[in-house]
Amino acid sequence: MSAAQIGSPDVARRGSETWRRLLADRWAAIGAVVVVLLVLFAVLAPVLAGIEGQDAYTYHLDALADSGAPLGSGGGMSGRHWFGVEPRTGRDLFAIVAFGARTSLLIGVGATAVAVLLGVAVGVTAGYFGGWYDRLISRGVDVLFGFPSLIFMIAVGAIVPARFPRSSLILLVIGFFGWPPVARVVRGQTLVLRRRTFVVASEAMGAGSVHVLVRQLLPNLGATVIVYATMLVPGMIGAEAALSFLGVGVPPPTPSWGRTIGSAIDWVSTDVMFLLFPGLALFAATLSFNLLGDGLRDALDPRLRGLR
Template sequence: MSEARAAVEPAGTDTTVPAASGAHQFWRRLRAQRAALAAATVVALLVLVALAAPLLTALEGQDPTSYHPALIDSARGGVPIGSFGGAGADHWLGVEPQTGRDLFARLVYGARVSLGVALAATVVQVAIGVTVGVASALGNRWVDQLLSRATDIIVSMPLMIMSLALLAIVPSSVPRPVLVTLVIGLIAWGNIAKIVRAQTLSLKGLDYVSAARLSGWNTWRIACRELLPGLAAPVITYAALLVPINISVEAALSFLGVGVKPPTPSWGQMLTAADVWYQAAPQYLLLPAGALFVTVLALTVFGDGVRAALDPRAASRLRIGTGRRDKTGKTGKTSGADKAAADRGADTAGNSAGSPNSAGSPNSDKEATV
């Protein structure tokens, strides 16, 4: 892995392991999980749609902010004219009630905001959590106590309440997507810091880390060259599970009115405006709600698949049986008859060993003497 790891290998050991073997094993385990592959496909399509939002709306000939009052029936309170919310060749999914803005354009642009905020907030959480966790594990007693107590305070803070309080007092001139990203990232890094600290404490006692320390490496070099590669699996696993949580938090904040503000499209902000139109224009509520449900479900399934693929014990636990390993190295189950016969043989051996005519008894000694 590195110079320090090679220093503790036996002299006759062949350490020529392909560098990509870990990646190959990960992909092999991930390909074996069909649900995770299907979820990864859905996530890739959602990301592609979010990135290609300008191209898709250009193909439709619409944009997410233009009003179309001619498509609204003002006599009915602003309900879109036509069936299915005014869906047609010009507006693929129909238009919004009251405003007439194109629903397809707002939905794909909303994917950019929701996914972008969630991914950026996850990056902030991982960066702060890894830094604090590694510094706490490698620092002295006072540094560890200080950072651990700060992490406990962050973990105990309710995310939604603190986010509502912070977003409510910040001026509206600050870009809301950036603000929501920072608020989520700066409040919810405590759990990953605890995970990284515990993993670092277990890694720093290994032989190759001790060899690096004896070689004169400083703490920064040991952390970067020896500890961070070992932290990759748990950090990636937890980060994959953080993304759907952050999407739900952003949608909830926008739904409560303190997140992304109109006219910037967001799935949570669309749900806020659709709560009074679920009967007159149900597609206005069902489309962003369905997009949120599919995205969170796909990311959750994919994160669970990543966790299983990165954990080498996950597959082995599924293959562990209750059989007994015999002398040839094969594992087989012992039948009831065989077990009973073995028990009778053991009892017979025990009785013969304890009988007066056994080899260890006084009578047997006399017979041997004669």
């Protein structure tokens, strides 16, 4: 048996068992369905909102003239404007929420990818090589945990010129401050795996460090990384929403749930629905990813099921 084969699991069998356990978890299945629906909602936003080729913030001034509309002082719910329109502007609230799903999911998933890539790279090397490098990384992670990341993100969003691609900046900044917890979890798992028989045997057979890291450690860290990444997405979505709510997130005309909630303050005294719809969308996204993450954790490691 070669060093590459040592410790290699039956991927198909384990995947089938994991999928079966995940589907057996009612709440995880609900979370997965909601996540899929949110993705479809974001992808099909132009079709669902009926504004293909237009801006989500297009003013529908004709809707302001609708009479007998119960939603605010603008146009009410109708076949054209499912959530109604904002008073005095005529902007379609459904279109803003639908296109805001794109922004929140793209930044949330993108920032999670940045955090996971950095965290895994730093954590697995620190746990495997140890020594001064491990001590340096551990102290750096401690510093970043104590760093006021939200204040820093607000400052960056405020000083960066508007011509800079703000969405990319927010994604990178949020992702950067998200990697320390990933690195800490991956480092801990690596410290355990490096003493396992298949790693020791690979090293005894002459496998180099790169081979051990890529072919032995990373595949066995996959389950942990997937679960943690799934549970990291809600925090990233919430961070983007918080920055946009404060006015330093993605700028107009890019829709954002956070900025929509902030704008709803002007209309909430007229009708609470302006706050309810984007708020429910944000709540559904964060809750569904958390439910899916919990289900994945139990499906990938059934021993944890009895601890909950």
